[in-house]
Amino acid sequence: MTLSSELIWQDQQHQVLFELIDEIKADHVDSTTFIRLNDYAEHHFCIEEAYMQALEYPEYEAHLQSHNKFRKELQHMLAEHSEYDAQLRDMLSDFLCEWLRRHIFGVDKKLEAFIMHSERK
Ligand SMILES: [Fe+2]
Ligand SMILES: [Fe+2]
Numbered sequence: 052m053t054l055s056s057e058l059i060w061q062d063q064q065h066q067v068l069f070e071l072i073d074e075i076k077a078d079h080v081d082s083t084t085f086i087r088l089n090d091y092a093e094h095h096f097c098i099e100e101a102y103m104q105a106l107e108y109p110e111y112e113a114h115l116q117s118h119n120k121f122r123k124e125l126q127h128m129l130a131e132h133s134e135y136d137a138q139l140r141d142m143l144s145d146f147l148c149e150w151l152r153r154h155i156f157g158v159d160k161k162l163e164a165f166i167m168h169s170e171r172k
Contacts, residue, residue, distance in 0.1 A: 058163050064095040065155055072151065075144040080135060088147075089125050096122070099162060106169050114158050121150060 071088040074080060096118040103111040128143055135143075 058167055060098070061159065061163060061166075064091075064098070065151070065159070067091060068095060068151055069148065072144055072147045075135075075140050075147070078137075080140060082129065082133070085125070085129050089129065092121065092125065099159070102166055103162065106166065108162065108165055110158070110161065114162060117154060117158055121147075121154070124150070 068088070068091060071084070071091055074084050075088070077084075100111075100115060100118065102108070103114060108114070124147075132139065
């Protein structure tokens with residue numbers, strides 16, 4: 052795990068997640084977009100979880116549960132749908148966007164502050 056000197060990585064990764072979620076609304080979208088989103092979310096969650104474990108973050112369990120909820124929702128979407136019409140894509144994209152926004156301004160903000168105050172940011 053590379054420990055950067057600023058918490059820029061977290062911001063950048065969130066930005067990529069929002070872009071992928073936005074892409075779901077595009078006309079050309081198919082299941083590969085969801086798979087890329089799934090892979091990238093997994094990559095991002097694993098990094099945050101590695102930091103929490105390395106720094107013995109006191110709210111690790113609750114944060115992990117929140118990530119797991121997102122993982123489950125995405126898996127559910129991938130399993131439930133093989134075709135995505137515009138209405139469904141808008142609904143899924145809005146749902147994921149709203150979830151991510153709440154997560155970022157909630158538990159991720161707290162984690163960010165904790166990491167920034169630690170000596171291993
Ligand atoms: Fe998180
Ligand atoms: Fe995050």
